[in-house]
Amino acid sequence: ANADYPAHWWQEVDRQTAPGWEVLPQDAKEGEVILSKRNELGILSNFAATDFVYKGTLYKSVEGFWQSLKYPESQDDMRATFEGIEWPYSRAEVELMTGFLAKKAGGYANANMREMGIDWVTFQGKKIKFWTVSKGVHYRLIKDALRTKAIQNPKVMEILLSTGDLKLLPDHIMGDAPPAWFYNKIWMELRKEFREQAQ
Numbered sequence: 001a002n003a004d005y006p007a008h009w010w011q012e013v014d015r016q017t018a019p020g021w022e023v024l025p026q027d028a029k030e031g032e033v034i035l036s037k038r039n040e041l042g043i044l045s046n047f048a049a050t051d052f053v054y055k056g057t058l059y060k061s062v063e064g065f066w067q068s069l070k071y072p073e074s075q076d077d078m079r080a081t082f083e084g085i086e087w088p089y090s091r092a093e094v095e096l097m098t099g100f101l102a103k104k105a106g107g108y109a110n111a112n113m114r115e116m117g118i119d120w121v122t123f124q125g126k127k128i129k130f131w132t133v134s135k136g137v138h139y140r141l142i143k144d145a146l147r148t149k150a151i152q153n154p155k156v157m158e159i160l161l162s163t164g165d166l167k168l169l170p171d172h173i174m175g176d177a178p179p180a181w182f183y184n185k186i187w188m189e190l191r192k193e194f195r196e197q198a199q
């Protein structure tokens with residue numbers, strides 16, 4: 001029951017003043033909780049400033065990691081040399097971004113990807129299909145970044161495990177997105193994985 005958890009996780013927020021994209025804490029049903037940026041559960045958002053080192057590179061957030069994959073890796077990268085395409089940031093700059101700034105950098109990259117007609121991103125020189133319904137390479141990469149974030153940030157691990165058996169829900173409207181976008185579902189899988197490892 002929700003009574004076993006901190007009451008402020010369901011704290012009512014004035015809907016009139018909330019941004020249009022937001023799902024509010026009070027929108028959760030019994031046995032559910034919204035991963036709201038308004039309380040400590042927001043640390044589980046991809047946007048949260050939670051440094052982690054993944055395969056030798058420092059990222060300031062999972063969002064920075066996610067959006068950096070869309071940016072050219074080098075000067076020879078076809079995304080860097082594509083005629084008429086300009087990049088507002090370098091990949092290294094995006095790696096160090098958090099929150100809405102990282103998301104915005106990703107928005108510019110989405111427009112460039114559409115313009116170039118490409119449906120892939122890259123990690124360590126390898127092309128990875130983006131926006132796929134299968135739990136393929138991109139999904140596994142994002143899941144591994146979330147796993148690494150929890151392992152390297154004790155507060156993230158503590159908060160994730162403190163959600164017990166609650167169903168985790170995103171704090172923003174998701175629509176019809178592929179599995180990699182559902183960080184709430186990935187966290188529930190990782191929560192199970194971490195609990196099993198601790199036994």
Ligand SMILES: Nc1nc(O)c(N)c(N[C@@H]2O[C@H](COP(=O)(O)O)[C@@H](O)[C@H]2O)n1
Nearest residue numbers: 021045046047063066106107110172181
């Ligand atoms: N509003 C909001 N809050 C969060 O906590 C989010 N994680 C997101 N969306 C994230 O945007 C990323 C995907 O962006 P693109 O579709 O590639 O432009 C991904 O991290 C989503 O979870 N939004």
